[in-house]
Amino acid sequence: MELREIEIFLALAEELHFGRTAERLHVSQARISQTIKKLERQVGAPLFDRTSRRVAPTPIGARLRDDLAPAYRQIVGAVARATDAGRGTGGVLRVGFEAPGVADLIAGVLDTYRSRAADGEVEIREADFADPFGLLRAGEVDVLVTLLPVAEPDLATGPVVLTEPMVLAVPARHPFARLDSVTLDDLARDTVFRAARPAPPYWVEPPEPWTTPSGQPVRRGRPLATFQELLAVIAAGEGVCPLAAHARQYFARPTIAFVPFRNAPDVRWALVWRRTGRTARVREFAERARTQAGPSSGPARG
Structure with a gap:
């Protein structure tokens, strides 16, 4: 039983009218009828009593409706939440800092993101000094500002946001x-x-x-x-x-x-995120940071 078939069945069980169901789902009445007949063949029993004057669920149809409806809502909600996360909507951008003072030094990048992003709220977290990648890997921050280089197989490195001696x-x-x-x-x-x-x-x-x-x-x-x-x-x-x-x-x-120091390498701070956590929100923040910070001379760790 496919998700679209479940949607059609539940919509008809609610509307109790083929025409209204077709209009609600933007499909033809024939599609509604074909889908219900297919489900009835699969179940092996009628799901609706249909006459020229009324449509009503059979006892089996009513039981199936009651069993499917909560699961269907849960699936739709889970997909919606995943979509929101992937598009970077419905929440804040959580930024971790290996050195909290760097948050002040790149305040311009943070302010630009807040003012121009569609969802510009930013939450700042301090990373554990002994385990700077811990918050990132635990999913408690979306992006981390840390010293370069970073060569972790599960992490991706973005633009340099600050260079200092x-x-x-x-x-x-x-x-x-x-x-x-x-x-x-x-x-x-x-x-x-x-x-x-x-x-x-x-x-x-x-x-x-x-x-x-x-x-x-x-x-x-x-x-x-x-x-x-x-x-x-x-x-x-x-x-x-x-x-x-x-x-x-x-x-x-x-x-x-x-x-x-004189004649010593600079320290460079860059954005890092989980390879599986590059949402639209993270991409937009990285682009704002790249645009504002300008081209980097390459990663190095002082």
């Missing part, structure tokens, strides 16, 4: 704090921390032994669980850490100095 976070009394800038080779002069997180091999995580561009070995700091813990050990004088430049404004404190 790196700075070196050092204790306020560190000799580097008095410098105008540092180089990657300067990392060999202290212990360098990186916050602990499940790092895939394609991220720029230097192999052992970790060396600077000139080949000097770099001492790794102990693993750290959170970003606030990272800042605490830097402030305590235990070491230094390269960060994206927006850290100077968002994590400023008297116990830490942020020294610019």
Whole structure:
């Protein structure tokens, strides 16, 4: 029994008139009659008593109507909800951020989407520092703003939305704090921390032994669980850490100095979404971001 046949049967059971049913479904009366006869052959019994003056369901027809109607409504509702999700309607765009401060830095992209999209509501979520892709994979956000590169088989990478230089976070009394800038080779002069997180091999995580561009070995700091813990050990004088430049404004404190790098790769933030979750809403947001951010020089992770 096909869905269209069920629709015709239920419509006739409600209208109790072949002409009105045909008009309601925009088909011919002959199509209605043929469909009912087909269903009756399939069931093996009449579904409607038909005379020149009235149409009424038989007891079997009434039972079939009562059994089919709830299931039919559930199927139609499920298809409608899936269609709304696929077209990007009927809800908000949920955007996750690996670094919450980046939401402020790309406020123009968010505002443009809100003002021009057909359904421009945006909900911002903070991604787990230890598992930045978790919310995305769980379906709790539609798109994630994260550091590049991303080479996960289930995730697709969209346009770069922000490019910024790196700075070196050092204790306020560190000799580097008095410098105008540092180089990657300067990392060999202290212990360098990186916050602990499940790092895939394609991220720029230097192999052992970790060396600077000139080949000097770099001492790794102990693993750290959170970003606030990272800042605490830097402030305590235990070491230094390269960060994206927006850290100077968002994590400023008297116990830490942020020294610019020179001749170091930029940090790039881009949109990422599930390959199976590229709805019209996600496509439109990516297009707004691509148009506003302009062409990218390519993915890189600082």
